[in-house]
Amino acid sequence: MAIGIIEIQNLVNAYKVTDLVSKSIECRIIHQEKTFGGRLVTVVFESSVSDLQVAMDLVKKMYQGTTLLKVAEVVPNPPKELMHYFAKGKFHE
Numbered sequence: 001m002a003i004g005i006i007e008i009q010n011l012v013n014a015y016k017v018t019d020l021v022s023k024s025i026e027c028r029i030i031h032q033e034k035t036f037g038g039r040l041v042t043v044v045f046e047s048s049v050s051d052l053q054v055a056m057d058l059v060k061k062m063y064q065g066t067t068l069l070k071v072a073e074v075v076p077n078p079p080k081e082l083m084h085y086f087a088k089g090k091f092h093e
Helices: 011-024 049-062 080-088
Strands: 002-009 028-035 040-047 069-076
Touching: 002 011, 002 049, 002 080, 011 028, 011 040, 011 049, 028 080, 040 049, 049 069
Parallel strands: none
Antiparallel strands: 002 040, 002 069, 028 040
């Protein structure tokens, strides 16, 4: 199991990358967060490492040459503390 984290400018681009990832691989959206009124959006997917790497590569290719995509990374075997954050939406100290 792995998570793929995408951070991108504006809500419409977030919809586009979510559509691309969801149609490209078998995955589950486990977290989404809008900041600055939707001008910066984070979407977190859960799937296999190999599937998520394929999806992140597609997203990077789609936004190559622009400054819209901020992050498109895969985290293999995320620790339970990180997964707890996505389940609750914030860190608990």
